Amino acid sequence: MEPGKEPLYRGLGRCACSFWLAVVFDVLGLLVLLLGVFVNVFFYDLLIYAGAIIIFLSLVWWVFWYSGNIEVPPAELEDDVGLLPKKRGALGALGGAVRRLSSRVSGTVRASFRRNGRAHGSEAQRVTQVNVGMATMTTERVPATETLPT
Template sequence: MLPGKLWGTCRLGRCALFFGLALLLDVVGLVLLLVGIFASLDFWDFLIYTGSLILAFSLLFWIAWYTLNMEVPLEKLDL
């Protein structure tokens, strides 16, 4: 094994759009959550709840990305 190839190649698979949306929602949700926690604003509770809801919603995109990238060989399918 070559030293440059220790971790293999990075592939996003067939559903790069779901990966991008999930990553974007994670970043936005985490930013809103941390701003709601650490900033002294009057509407901190709105930011905390919105950030956590966005993080929970991003799980749907992570699940969709994972399940749509699963590959099953034709031999294993009973067609």
């Protein structure tokens, strides 16, 4: 193939493996399902359910095949992945300010969820350990005038 030329895909497209896996799952699922319907075995219900599940799982391969063959022109793709030059001027400066504000706010929120002992700014949080004593309780009722042994 010549450099700079994209290959021409015909027939099944780019994802032929996903296509054939989907077809195999469909055929296998249909065979198992029909086997459960028409063969007189005591576990026919298992075969019917298994065939339906296999056919359902073939949808995964059909989605892979379809989404793998979607064509996006490079001109439309460049804007989505940020390959176009950044616009200068009022809108470019506003976008930069919004981006800085967003990263500052998200950094503050992210830091507030951290549990590593560091606080915002120069303050340091002190992590202390609290010991809690637990007493054994009985199910019998104790009159209000009596106290529990310690």
